[in-house]
Amino acid sequence: MESHSSQSLKWMKEGYRYLMLGDISAKAAHLLSLPKISDFFTKLIQRVSPKSYQQAYGEVYVTQKFLENFSGDQVRFLARSFAVPGNHLGQQSHGFRWPYGPVAIITPFNFPLEIPVLQLMGALYMGNKPVLKVDSKVSIVMEKMLRLLHECGLPREDVDFINCDGNTMTKLLLEAKPRMTLFTGSSRVAEKLAVDLKGRIKLEDAGFDWKILGPDVQEVDYVAWVCDHDAYACSGQKCSAQSILFMHENWGRSPLLDTIKKHAARRELDDLTVGPVLTVNTEALLLHKNKLLKIPGSKLLFGGKALTNHSIPAIYGAIEPTAVFVPLEEILKDDNYELVTKEIFGPFQIVTEYKDNQLPMVLNALEKMHAHLTAAVVSNDVLFLQEVIGKSVNGTTYVGLRARTTGAPQNHWFGPAGDPRGAGIGTPEAIKLVWSCHREIIYDVGPIAQNWQIPRST
Numbered sequence: 001m002e003s004h005s006s007q008s009l010k011w012m013k014e015g016y017r018y019l020m021l022g023d024i025s026a027k028a029a030h031l032l033s034l035p036k037i038s039d040f041f042t043k044l045i046q047r048v049s050p051k052s053y054q055q056a057y058g059e060v061y062v063t064q065k066f067l068e069n070f071s072g073d074q075v076r077f078l079a080r081s082f083a084v085p086g087n088h089l090g091q092q093s094h095g096f097r098w099p100y101g102p103v104a105i106i107t108p109f110n111f112p113l114e115i116p117v118l119q120l121m122g123a124l125y126m127g128n129k130p131v132l133k134v135d136s137k138v139s140i141v142m143e144k145m146l147r148l149l150h151e152c153g154l155p156r157e158d159v160d161f162i163n164c165d166g167n168t169m170t171k172l173l174l175e176a177k178p179r180m181t182l183f184t185g186s187s188r189v190a191e192k193l194a195v196d197l198k199g200r201i202k203l204e205d206a207g208f209d210w211k212i213l214g215p216d217v218q219e220v221d222y223v224a225w226v227c228d229h230d231a232y233a234c235s236g237q238k239c240s241a242q243s244i245l246f247m248h249e250n251w252g253r254s255p256l257l258d259t260i261k262k263h264a265a266r267r268e269l270d271d272l273t274v275g276p277v278l279t280v281n282t283e284a285l286l287l288h289k290n291k292l293l294k295i296p297g298s299k300l301l302f303g304g305k306a307l308t309n310h311s312i313p314a315i316y317g318a319i320e321p322t323a324v325f326v327p328l329e330e331i332l333k334d335d336n337y338e339l340v341t342k343e344i345f346g347p348f349q350i351v352t353e354y355k356d357n358q359l360p361m362v363l364n365a366l367e368k369m370h371a372h373l374t375a376a377v378v379s380n381d382v383l384f385l386q387e388v389i390g391k392s393v394n395g396t397t398y399v400g401l402r403a404r405t406t407g408a409p410q411n412h413w414f415g416p417a418g419d420p421r422g423a424g425i426g427t428p429e430a431i432k433l434v435w436s437c438h439r440e441i442i443y444d445v446g447p448i449a450q451n452w453q454i455p456r457s458t
């Protein structure tokens with residue numbers, strides 16, 4: 001990998017590349033907007049990552065809009081600096097966003113186009129030289145996208161693309177010593193890499209994402225549809241998927257759960273609205289369900305069975321969209337909390353119910369969670385929203401009647417909060433935070449007073 005100083009100097013001398021990258025983004029955005037090309041990438045995503053056509057197309061759409069957003073001079077504007085007057089004539093300080101130089105990007109299987117493109121382009125926009133590793137199960141998608149970017153003018157030497165297993169990539173990182181590594185994926189791997197790389201890392205790791213339904217019940221059909229979508233789209237294989245639903249007792253008296261069950265029952269293997277779970281097999285999914293059902297007061301709301309009439313290999317998971325009810329009091333018990341809040345990267349969610357005077361218990365449950373990625377507070381009660389927002393920390397929190405946990409577009413920050421290693425994606429703020437550091441250069445050119453004399457030592 002190139003040295004930090006040589007890479008920085010290269011990009012300072014070649015400022016035209018900011019404009020070049022803006023042009024590349026514009027050309028790539030145009031190509032992805034063409035029906036034939038967007039359809040190609042949509043179906044390619046489906047070939048390697050089990051999701052419906054609409055879910056796969058959503059990746060292509062967000063990626064196209066992101067590239068459109070950073071066309072022309074928008075790349076240059078990311079590196080905007082500032083100046084502050086000094087203490088005397090000829091002195092001023094300049095603050096710059098400065099590239100790290102050699103960096104690494106590691107991305108997961110569940111978004112084989114959107115995550116690697118947005119992070120890769122962010123790294124390039126800020127002047128870095130990245131090596132990119134995408135989960136090998138799905139890396140063909142990004143290989144094709146890199147070829148498209150080359151066609152749009154991206155120099156081949158600007159990005160290194162590697163296909164390998166995790167151990168090989170770890171060895172590469174330890175030997176090459178990139179200045180910064182962006183990791184998106186499981187919390188377990190994230191924590192290991194943080195130690196191996198001595199903290200030179202930004203993380204967008206997994207989250208056990210929650211949704212709270214407030215006391216004001218309205219638009220039950222719409223809220224039920226969003227709950228189904230958040231929990232079970234892409235077979236629950238999103239880092240933003242709804243993992244637990246805290247339902248006010250008023251919602252418990254509504255048709256909400258029955259309606260969610262009806263929506264979940266519409267999902268089929270034929271159109272991949274439910275499909276293979278790539279990281280947990282069926283046996284492990286059903287075992288987790290059975291452990292939860294041993295908790296006093298818990299019950300199976302729907303699902304909980306293996307899918308039938310399919311050819312999905314046993315190494316993967318294949319279960320119906322599943323919801324298990326667990327009483328709030330039981331969730332908070334030390335013996336149960338870790339089990340209940342274990343992230344299952346599949347079509348699986350916990351449901352519980354609370355009363356008005358139990359909101360502090362709900363907030364306590366949120367506070368104990370270790371990852372704070374997405375969340376939703378479904379309510380138009382402003383005082384209720386203030387109470388929950390003020391006592392929670394999730395980095396991407398949707399509030400209001402239409403609040404969701406999934407489906408983040410390119411037009412707002414997506415990332416965790418409460419962790420100094422937290423990475424964002426998609427916005428100018430995310431790109432500058434992840435892919436550049438602050439550098440201050442103080443110009444002090446004089447003049448020196450004509451009658452200046454050497455002062456006494458201090």
